[in-house]
Amino acid sequence: MSTATTLAAPARPTSRRCSPVALWRAVRRLVREAASGSRTPTVPRSPAVPADFGEPGIDALYAHRRLDLVRLALLLVDDLPTAEDVVQDVFAALYRRYGARLAGLDNPDAYLRTSVVNTSRSVLRRRRTVRAHVPERAGHAPSAEEPVLLREEHGEVIAALHRLTRRQREVLVLRYWSHLSEAQIADTLGLSRGAVKSTASRALVALRRELEAPR
Template identity: 75%
Template sequence: MLAPVSSGRSPVESENELTTLYHHRRLPLVRLALLLVDDLPTAEDVVQDAFAALMRRHGRRLAELDDPEAYLRTSVINAARSVLRRRRTARAYIPERSLHMPSADSGVLISETHQEVINAVRCLTQRQREVLVLRYWSDLTEAQIADSLGVSRGTVKSTASRALGVLARQLETTQ
């Protein structure tokens, strides 16, 4: 049996206060947490944990708290900050994906000369690769390449010229 609370309220009245607080403040607190963590299931967990912490720390004696809503709001904000810190830490330790993984049979299927050209193309900048692939693999005109990449024809011409120069230098050094 529960002992009566010091405020003179019965345990049933205190439980009703907690239930009423939960029903009236849960949704606004979930909205607050959602704005902070940008993930509904996590926001709901944060709010549920705040109510559980309130229950653990103060039981059903809400009269002892000056402002239970402020206590919950502070708990939600602190828990959301913790979630964001954990996310940031986890992202910092995720290894980078390798940019290119050759297939298992690439060495067999492509002759050594072709492999040298492919390796040299990998040394180009992304725009240079795009221009050369669109020009020589897809057989697009300068105007079509310019439209596809959203650049001028002059940019296509100069990029292709520089890319071919880099390729020539790369292939000279490998031979």
């Protein structure tokens, strides 16, 4: 399949692995560990790159990374159609800059993660500007794949994440959903490792407070 065809008509997800259950479980576990006084919460290991990833190229990268990136964007923007648009725009920009063979791009995964975070930030800035002048529209109609990507029982954690500061939310999502190290998060967000560590600590406390607050 050509790159143009792939980007214009992406494959629809069919796997139940699309649910953000890993983040939901990780956050719940971290909240319990924080409550018990544990200072060394466990962090899930990053999944291995598929053995059949093949030669580097935008088609293979799109096929193997699109869903992970949509999930990442979804947790940042809290809107599946927008998350899909974010990822589509990121891959389109990647293709325009590096071509189908990604010539000159040393670390495509890092580039894509950073692009998704930055594009999500831009979306949220535009959303705040629009909402300051236009009444918020009614909730979007769920797409066919939304029940797969975001299950109702995880809504509490997702809502709590979006009550954190933008930096706190980004750090938690990148660490406990994308399984990045402190150094990788620092590179992605343009922070020092110390800032990542302190932000993660404060974010977990704030998240526990949000989840335990009566509604």
